[in-house]
Amino acid sequence: MTRAKTRTTPGSHRAPLVGAGHTISSVTDQISSIVLRRRAGRGWWFGLLVGFSLTMLLLYAIAWLLIKGVGIWGINIPVGWGFAIVNFVWWIGIGHAGTLISAILLLLKQEWRTSINRFAEAMTLFAVACAGIFPLLHLGRVEFFYWLVPYPNTMGVWPQFRSPLMWDFFAVSTYGTVSLLFWYIGLVPDLATLRDRASHRFARITYGILALGWRGSARHWKR
Known part of the structure; x- marks a missing residue:
């Protein structure tokens, strides 16, 4: 993770990239926990089911093409x-x-x-x-x-x-x-x-x- 930077110019103000109550380390921990957690959520399984169904449709179309x-x-x-x-x-x-x-x-x-x-x-x-x-x-x-x-x-x-x-x-x-x-x-x-x-x-x-x-x-x- 790169260090968060805040640039300001005269007469302007830019909000910090990391909000109050968080640090670069805490944000990194939260993002990493999504990848490292053991069990996937329902949304992930639903997306997998949709992707698998579309893949099966693709394979069926390819098989039909090769046959005909x-x-x-x-x-x-x-x-x-x-x-x-x-x-x-x-x-x-x-x-x-x-x-x-x-x-x-x-x-x-x-x-x-x-x-x-x-x-x-x-x-x-x-x-x-x-x-x-x-x-x-x-x-x-x-x-x-x-x-x-x-x-x-x-x-x-x-x-x-x-x-x-x-x-x-x-x-x-x-x-x-x-x-x-x-x-x-x-x-x-x-x-x-x-x-x-x-x-x-x-x-x-x-x-x-x-x-x-x-x-x-x-x-x-x-x-």
């Missing part, structure tokens, strides 16, 4: 993307929006950006994951998706690097990796906070590994 073929999208030409390219571009755009929001707040050095960055970067990761589904579904034979990967094979044949499918493979994998690192690096100080406050040994070990030895020193913050 991409013709159910109204595609008469097998090499045409049709419905898939629209969804692919839409999800990539959503991912770019999350990256843009996070990057702008970081460049402007806004002290209140952390919570918004979490949402924006998580939105980017989920959007990239959703976007990566559609090039695979467009193939019609998802079980052969590894043919897009340039790996040594017995036939000595390389993929067609001028194919948009190859561009998508490298673009989505690179974008997903960079977004994951961008999201994870920002979580390291918070993971260290959870490590120091965890009461169970397994949780301490897990958060300790994920925190990468973070101690909150000036050297770590500078890096």
